[in-house]
Amino acid sequence: GDSVTQMEGPVTLSEEAFLTINCTYTATGYPSLFWYVQYPGEGLQLLLKATKADDKGSNKGFEATYRKETTSFHLEKGSVQVSDSAVYFCAFAKWGNQGGKLIFGQGTELSVKP
Amino acid sequence: NAGVTQTPKFRVLKTGQSMTLLCAQDMNHEYMYWYRQDPGMGLRLIHYSVGEGTTAKGEVPDGYNVSRLKKQNFLLGLESAAPSQTSVYFCASSYVPGQDYGYTFGSGTRLTVV
Numbered sequence: 001g002d003s004v005t006q007m008e009g010p011v012t013l014s015e016e017a018f019l020t021i022n023c024t025y026t027a028t029g030y031p032s033l034f035w036y037v038q039y040p041g042e043g044l045q046l047l048l049k050a051t052k053a054d055d056k057g058s059n060k061g062f063e064a065t066y067r068k069e070t071t072s073f074h075l076e077k078g079s080v081q082v083s084d085s086a087v088y089f090c091a092f093a094k095w096g097n098q099g100g101k102l103i104f105g106q107g108t109e110l111s112v113k114p
Numbered sequence: 115n116a117g118v119t120q121t122p123k124f125r126v127l128k129t130g131q132s133m134t135l136l137c138a139q140d141m142n143h144e145y146m147y148w149y150r151q152d153p154g155m156g157l158r159l160i161h162y163s164v165g166e167g168t169t170a171k172g173e174v175p176d177g178y179n180v181s182r183l184k185k186q187n188f189l190l191g192l193e194s195a196a197p198s199q200t201s202v203y204f205c206a207s208s209y210v211p212g213q214d215y216g217y218t219f220g221s222g223t224r225l226t227v228v
Binding site: 042046 | 149154155156159220221222
């Protein structure tokens with residue numbers, strides 16, 4: 001069935017380290033892909049998105065490229081900051097007879113130490 | 115703009131009590147969703163609505179009911195609360211989707227059932 005698999009957390013990095021959070025999905029067709037971020041005590045916010053193969057979404061120094069051949073959408077950032085500490089969710093849009101909805105991964109917690 | 119507003123933010127219920135969570139959006143979005151978030155399980159869709167007067171079941175609908183009498187409001191009801199319903203509940207909304215829609219989330223309701 002449709003699903004999203006993210007690398008397990010928590011991920012702990014030092015400030016200015018390189019970040020990769022892996023995400024792969026199982027879905028029919030070529031859905032739009034998203035990364036959401038949840039800061040402590042808040043709801044989820046859209047971080048970036050990509051709507052077709054080879055598209056690169058980017059925002060706030062984060063990037064992710066839609067890889068059709070590997071059904072992946074890995075999140076990267078070249079130099080993380082303490083303020084990036086949050087939970088990151090990968091998701092894709094699924095369509096059916098009852099409309100559309102997002103399918104989320106389980107989330108990856110990132111902790112950045114000074 | 116207020117975006118998506120959830121009330122209440124916190125609530126403690128005794129087993130068997132009932133309550134209603136309110137979600138209100140001021141963006142004229144057609145779609146609205148209720149998710150629950152539990153540690154290690156990501157976001158799971160409870161119910162959703164593709165327009166005023168419509169509702170549909172999500173992944174974990176048992177023990178919950180919903181209503182969408184007005185386009186801007188989406189109510190989630192617990193008729194007889196159980197400890198297994200202790201969770202953080204998030205409401206989200208979106209436009210009638212194209213290929214690249216995303217959600218706007220509320221800030222969540224933390225519910226504890228004792």
